[in-house]
Amino acid sequence: MCYLTTGKHMAFYASFGTVLLLLAITAPVALGFGFAAAMAARARFAPLSWLGKGYIAIVRGVPDIAFFLFFVIALDQFFEWIRHEVKCPDWDQPIRQGSDFVVCQAAKLPLGNAAQWVHETYGFLLAVLTFSIVFGAFAGNVLFGAMRAVPRGQLETAEAYGMNHRQSFWRILVPQMWVYALPGLSNLWMVLIKATPLLFLLGVEDIVYWAKELGGSKTARFTDYPHGDWRMWYFAALLVFYLVFTWVSEKVLSRVMARLTLGQATTGGEAQRKAA
Amino acid sequence: MKKLLIGTAALAMVAGAAFAESHSVVRLGTEGAYPPYNFINDAGEVDGFERVLGDELCARAEMTCEWVTNDWDSIIPNLVSGNYDAIIAAMSITPEREEVVAFTQNYTPPSPSAFVAMGDVDLSGSVIAAQTGTIQAAHVTGMDGATLLEYPTPDETVAAMRAGEADAVLSDKDYLLPVVEGSSGEIMFIGDDVPLGGGIGMAFRKSDPEMRAKFDAAIQSMKDDGTLNEMIAEYLGEDSPAF
Structure with missing residues (x-):
């Protein structure tokens, strides 16, 4: 059993935590981005509406992988450029020298002499931000549709009671829209779970990286546990992990759906009322 | 959206400043x-x-x-x-x-690169695996009649040869030596060494x-x-x- 407890395997197990942490942070942040985008897209102030709609349309239209590869490097350089402008105003060399991107030492992010874990955390946070921006656009589109699906009569009634625009939005529209949004959001959640292997593209050592590294054939000179090509078994373990995870999500989401449907003027809510 | 971005950027700056240390x-x-x-x-x-x-x-x-x-x-x-x-x-x-x-x-x-295969293979007209973006991959492209199969890691080139997808592998001899030694005679060097790179x-x-x-x-x-x-x-x- 010692084989399964080598430092390398421990790193493999820990990377499952990385993936779960990514999901735990990304899901709410992406939902927040989506909510903000949907609110902006609905705004009566035209430029704000363009901003929201533009964000949704552009991010949804660009292929994920292109976005991931381009955007993370661009985002990183954008942060460094801002810091460069603030911290080194008297720098006279160009920022781009051939293919090199050169900023002053104080503007490096993280600083060149920071510990390795700082670099890893920073890379992870960049990944979270990128995932959130991508999935936020999809969530924004779902929520925008859900807000429009709430029956108009509900809002008219709210207005008849004397609620202003803000009140009817927060008290009537938002509580009722979730039931329309959930099917779309649950799809997004499933896609997000399956998109986590893209972490490796972003330089974060995730479960796919370690499965590949551990499964590759090893000769006796470089390890105490030589073996042939075992990648198939490691990837099979990942398959089981993802299937179990999506299966549990499925169960939880159907419970949430039942809870949200309660008392709603939808066919689901109607069925619940009759059964009770 | 914009506020969030600026906020994150500001946060990243503060965090970056906090981690500043003197040693290089x-x-x-x-x-x-x-x-x-x-x-x-x-x-x-x-x-x-x-x-x-x-x-x-x-x-x-x-x-x-x-x-x-x-x-x-x-x-x-x-x-x-x-x-x-x-x-x-x-x-x-x-x-x-x-x-x-x-x-x-x-x-x-400059150290030699070498071909390995699972038996005697005629290198002209065969499928040869090499790692992407290496001098070996570039060399195979220039070989007469050979087809290049590229893989992201050297381990995958050997795996592809074992699975029969490729006839031979071209890589650094230093990398292939332990592979050949560890294969108990299944994999062997073929042809002459190729001097590549500086x-x-x-x-x-x-x-x-x-x-x-x-x-x-x-x-x-x-x-x-x-x-x-x-x-x-x-x-x-x-x-x-x-x-």
Whole structure:
């Protein structure tokens, strides 16, 4: 059993935590981005509406992988450029020298002499931000549709009671829209779970990286546990992990759906009322 | 949206400032998938010839070094965009790479590449596996009648040959030697060795000449006192060419 407890395997197990942490942070942040985008897209102030709609349309239209590869490097350089402008105003060399991107030492992010874990955390946070921006656009589109699906009569009634625009939005529209949004959001959640292997593209050592590294054939000179090509078994373990995870999500989401449907003027809510 | 971005940027700046320390650290980027040069050992750490060499060079240059692993495919783009300071990953010095990065003098002499196969294969007209973006892949492209199959890691080239997708593998002989020895006769060298590349060097950003000069001097001092030759014999084998 010692084989399964080598430092390398421990790193493999820990990377499952990385993936779960990514999901735990990304899901709410992406939902927040989506909510903000949907609110902006609905705004009566035209430029704000363009901003929201533009964000949704552009991010949804660009292929994920292109976005991931381009955007993370661009985002990183954008942060460094801002810091460069603030911290080194008297720098006279160009920022781009051939293919090199050169900023002053104080503007490096993280600083060149920071510990390795700082670099890893920073890379992870960049990944979270990128995932959130991508999935936020999809969530924004779902929520925008859900807000429009709430029956108009509900809002008219709210207005008849004397609620202003803000009140009817927060008290009537938002509580009722979730039931329309959930099917779309649950799809997004499933896609997000399956998109986590893209972490490796972003330089974060995730479960796919370690499965590949551990499964590759090893000769006796470089390890105490030589073996042939075992990648198939490691990837099979990942398959089981993802299937179990999506299966549990499925169960939880159907419970949430039942809870949200309660008392709603939808066919689901109607069925619940009759059964009770 | 905009507020969030600016907020995050501000947060990142504050965090960055908080981590500022006085000592200087050089980040060494390697692939971690190319034994005996560099690989991840059982403990999950970078190990191999270049680990020992890199640590010794850092000691001689009086610098603190940290090891970073990065995919071979994006190892040069991540160097020039500043994610680490040097590449020490069995990278042969070639004119194409020198257009983008600056190399130190070589720390291994030009060492031969070799073909391996699962039996006797006629190399002309066969399918040959090599790692993407290597001098070996470039060599196969120039061979008459041979078809190149590219893989992201060297391990996958050998796996492809075992699975029958490729007839042969072209790679550094130093990498293939343990593979052949560990296969109990299944895999063998075929054909003649091919001399490729101008030896292996460390790669730096072109805008970083001072750091490159320090490491260049450290390599020279290891060449002068013979420690580099001992290291090559110990890690790459007695038959591997030395200085």
